[in-house]
Amino acid sequence: MNLPLQTRVAILGYGKVGLGVKEAIETAPDMELAGVISRRWKSVAKDLPNVKVVRRLDELSDVDVVALCIPSPLVPNKAPKILEAGINTVDSFDMHRDYFYRLYEGLNKVGKEHRAVALIGFGWDPGIDSMVRAIFQLTTPYGVTDTDFGPGMSMGHSVIVRSVPGVRDGISITKPKGGGRHIREVYVVLKPRADFETIKKTITEYPFYFEHDETNVTKVKSLEDYMDTGHGALITRRGKAGKTSNQFLQYQIRVDNPKVTGQIMVAAARASMRLDPGAYTPVDVPLRCFLTGTHEEILGRFV
Ligand SMILES: NC(=O)c1ccc[n+]([C@@H]2O[C@H](COP(=O)([O-])OP(=O)(O)OC[C@H]3O[C@@H](n4cnc5c(N)ncnc54)[C@H](OP(=O)(O)O)[C@@H]3O)[C@@H](O)[C@H]2O)c1
Numbered sequence: 001m002n003l004p005l006q007t008r009v010a011i012l013g014y015g016k017v018g019l020g021v022k023e024a025i026e027t028a029p030d031m032e033l034a035g036v037i038s039r040r041w042k043s044v045a046k047d048l049p050n051v052k053v054v055r056r057l058d059e060l061s062d063v064d065v066v067a068l069c070i071p072s073p074l075v076p077n078k079a080p081k082i083l084e085a086g087i088n089t090v091d092s093f094d095m096h097r098d099y100f101y102r103l104y105e106g107l108n109k110v111g112k113e114h115r116a117v118a119l120i121g122f123g124w125d126p127g128i129d130s131m132v133r134a135i136f137q138l139t140t141p142y143g144v145t146d147t148d149f150g151p152g153m154s155m156g157h158s159v160i161v162r163s164v165p166g167v168r169d170g171i172s173i174t175k176p177k178g179g180g181r182h183i184r185e186v187y188v189v190l191k192p193r194a195d196f197e198t199i200k201k202t203i204t205e206y207p208f209y210f211e212h213d214e215t216n217v218t219k220v221k222s223l224e225d226y227m228d229t230g231h232g233a234l235i236t237r238r239g240k241a242g243k244t245s246n247q248f249l250q251y252q253i254r255v256d257n258p259k260v261t262g263q264i265m266v267a268a269a270r271a272s273m274r275l276d277p278g279a280y281t282p283v284d285v286p287l288r289c290f291l292t293g294t295h296e297e298i299l300g301r302f303v
Pocket of ligand 1: 012013014015016017018037038039040044069070071072073074092093094121122123124125126127155156157159257258261
């Protein structure tokens with residue numbers, strides 16, 4: 001396969017993950033920033049004097065991959081249009097189960113029709129944690145896996161909090177209760193005249209993101225005292241290898257959430273250039289596709 005020497009990646013949405021993608025592109029030997037697409041293009045352009053900052057994708061040229069760094073609920077609407085233009089997409093879509101499979105089915109169809117590749121759910125969770133859970137499962141097919149998140153800031157849940165009418169700014173901190181259960185501590189700064197009780201109800205009942213967890217919403221004057229983009233996960237599996245019980249597997253990460261997500265999305269952008277048209281999830285892609293180096297070098301380094 002003839003790959004371009006430099007893969008040109010455009011960033012859609014210049015928030016915290018968008019910045020993470022930018023920094024990862026700048027440190028990758030085979031990646032080039034094609035531009036940033038932002039609703040706030042004027043102010044972002046001032047912050048990024050050496051980058052092409054535009055309102056729409058068609059204002060950029062020779063884009064190989066678009067990194068969707070927008071709120072996850074917007075991905076199902078935005079990604080198909082990019083694939084229809086024959087451009088690959090990567091996202092860190094963080095809605096699991098039915099939401100995830102529906103997105104996969106849709107993007108797989110559009111990708112195949114327009115000869116483009118979509119990599120879905122390439123953050124740290126979903127993302128590399130998904131790969132680890134799959135490796136644990138193949139090692140001990142019968143058993144129980146728990147993923148305990150945090151304590152740390154969930155970008156996906158924070159995005160949802162900020163989208164609630166009446167919220168000027170907000171974050172959601174995830175605290176592990178053990179056994180894969182969590183408490184969500186939400187801190188909100190309200191807009192003038194906003195009704196706190198209504199906001200609290202909307203957040204605690206928010207489908208998928210908050211409805212199933214114990215959620216505490218606190219009104220604060222400023223987020224400064226609570227802001228920390230660190231996060232982490234502890235994945236534990238107890239299970240059987242063959243007929244033998246008591247196998248114990250564990251994996252732990254502590255990360256800066258948006259920076260690591262940006263880094264993984266850039267590895268996914270590289271992989272997208274090596275795959276046939278269609279959609280792929282974290283359990284679908286050979287690991288060598290994410291890495292720089294020849295196949296022989298990769299085998300020498302890791303196997
Ligand atoms: N899988 C994972 O492990 C993982 C980890 C972290 C984050 N994520 C996902 O990444 C997403 C982005 O997180 P983030 O922390 O970067 O969020 P953020 O800081 O709020 O940035 C999101 C950006 O999306 C753009 N945007 C476009 N339309 C928007 C709209 N209607 N409302 C709000 N923003 C809009 C904005 O950029 P412009 O103003 O420049 O247009 C905004 O800055 C989250 O939804 C989360 O699901 C996944």
